[in-house]
Amino acid sequence: MPSNDVLPDRELADIPWLLELTEQLPGVIFQLHRAPDGHLHFPYLAGRGTELNGLDWHDLSQNALPALERLAEPDYPRLMAVIERSARSGTPIATTFRLRLPGKRMSWIAVRAQPRRVDSGTLWVGLMIDISEQMLEEDRLRRLSDTDDLTGLANRRKLITRLDEELSLSNRHGLPLSLMMLDLDHFKSINDTWGHLQGDQVLRELASLSHGILREEDLMARLGGEEFAVLLPLTPESHCRQLAERLRERIAEHDFGVGHGQITISIGIAEHRVGDSREILMQRVDESLYAAKDSGRNRVMAGVCPPESHEGAPPR
């Protein structure tokens, strides 16, 4: 191998050096060939990334299928569509996919490849690199930025993102969608009497208690302070009200360690009206919550109902 790291001349004598270099690459460089009948194979594969258990790279030089069969379920049709599009349009492939190899967790792979038309079909030259660590880190950061530190619930940011998605589904398909906003009653006096740390513990317990009552597809978020919201997809207001009453009761009954019956919540609810914006829905829920506070706390109120039906839960 030459002593410097720049290839001096492209002479035949340099080929062993080049081969050694490619074998050491922390990834895979490849040629992928697609015949007119769709058959795919890798005429050339090199790099340290080829040392993957469970795949025989010699077989892949005849047929790419054993590698494609290792793709994660949704990635297979997507990658095949990307390859087809690239072959048709002559545009490069630039995508990521997940590959499952025996004895290993799912690996995230990034691929870049340039196509070229050849007599026998299409030939890509490209590279693949394992980006699993980077994806894990991105996932961790995304979770952090979506999560409320104290309670582990979603934060306002996450709620807004999910709410916008659900609103668009609801508007498109006329599906019911309800929103609940809940706020601890007289929480300041809990903090003043028991201290902020105990107050924090109450918030955490309230979060886990409520979380246990909700369905998998519901999203509970802490909006800040002692205010929470629950997004309930596919839920009309009548069901939302039942759930809110259950929550309210469960919390009023629970022993938070700060004196029995001291922790109660007020809840405002509203069902989305198709065509309304997110702001309008949130404003309606907010108004319901304030109405619940104004009319005595420890109760559930819905803005669209006449005031007399807004009374708190019937005595138990």
Ligand SMILES: Nc1nc2c(ncn2[C@@H]2O[C@H](COP(=O)(O)OP(=O)(O)OP(=O)(O)O)[C@@H](O)[C@H]2O)c(=O)[nH]1
């Ligand atoms: N322990 C704790 N307290 C918090 C946190 N965030 C906000 N608070 C407290 O929550 C209290 C909210 O007080 P207020 O806005 O007056 O409301 P409230 O006392 O609950 O009264 P109502 O909502 O009108 O029933 C304040 O004492 C805040 O310091 C937190 O993260 N931890």
